[in-house]
Amino acid sequence: MLTKKHLLAGIAIAAGIGVAATASAQVKPETLVKQRQSAMVLVAKYFGPLGGMAQGRVPFNAEVVARNAGYLEVLARMPWDGFTDATKDVKSATLPAAFADPKFKQGQEQMQTAIANLAAVAKSGDEAKIKAAIGEVGKTCSGCHDNFREKQ
Amino acid sequence: MLTKKHLLAGIAIAAGIGVAATASAQVKPETLVKQRQSAMVLVAKYFGPLGGMAQGRVPFNAEVVARNAGYLEVLARMPWDGFTDATKDVKSATLPAAFADPKFKQGQEQMQTAIANLAAVAKSGDEAKIKAAIGEVGKTCSGCHDNFREKQ
DSSP states (O other), X not given: OOOHHHHHHHXXXXXXXXXXXXXXXXXXXXXXXXXXXXXHHHHHHHHHHHHHHHHTSSOOOHHHHHHHHHHHHHHTTSSGGGOOGGGTTSOSXXXXXXXXXXXXXXXXXXHHHHHHHHHHHHTTOOHHHHHHHHHHXXXXXXXXXXXXXXXX | OOOHHHHHHHHHHHHSSSSOOOSGGGSOHHHHHHHHHHHHHHHHHHHHHHHHHHHTSXXXXXXXXXXXXXXXXXXXXXXXXXXXXXXXXXXXXXXXXXXXXXXXXXXXXXXXXXXXXXXXXXXXXXXXXXXXHHHHHHHHHHHHHHHHBOOO
């Protein structure tokens, strides 16, 4: 049986920050940054091997591409609500332009479109087309990072 | 046009660690830990508000539950391949039992089952059933954290 104690414990632990996350307006700026960075870490986890396949460094595997593209479609929706004005003063690699330039939003949409295209193309099993579609996703990564992220 | 330079730049930046992620066997243990923690941060982001709804602290919104449950179905697949033996010595809140006790794997499956159930129930719009299903997910959080994670 569900007890409130159980539920509270589960949520507090899941939040991992000692405070349950509620509506996004109440989430601390530092947490928003951590969340958006976490989404990017996972984008890198699942896009990295695909980039390797496109370059021939990793054996091509259409099933992995299809799975990862599906994951990336979901992950590509997650970072953006973490870029609120409240986070402007939190230390991160994000440049101030990300909070002012409408190209940042356009870049998000280009990424999502490229990933949706990759997910569709991945089902075809056509290696050349899939590799080209991976490359198009890669270009949207650098498209935003060049303008809105500190050089690493 | 896609150039190799573009692609490499995009991948290196996306990986965020100066080295493109390739096959998981080649990923550094520290990166695996960062990736699994990132998945948990996002689980907390999208489960937190649902827990708040089940407790009555956050206004109930069936659409948010359905959206977040869909995200959680995908996120719940992501942490586990980061718990490799190679990560045993990396500093984290994971207890040694996670690498030895088969209940850890069972807990993963219970979480995934509870989230799949929540995603299905969310479509019904039945508030009481949805809140109960949220509670069942919360119990699977603490089910594993109690045994396999340091007390925070």
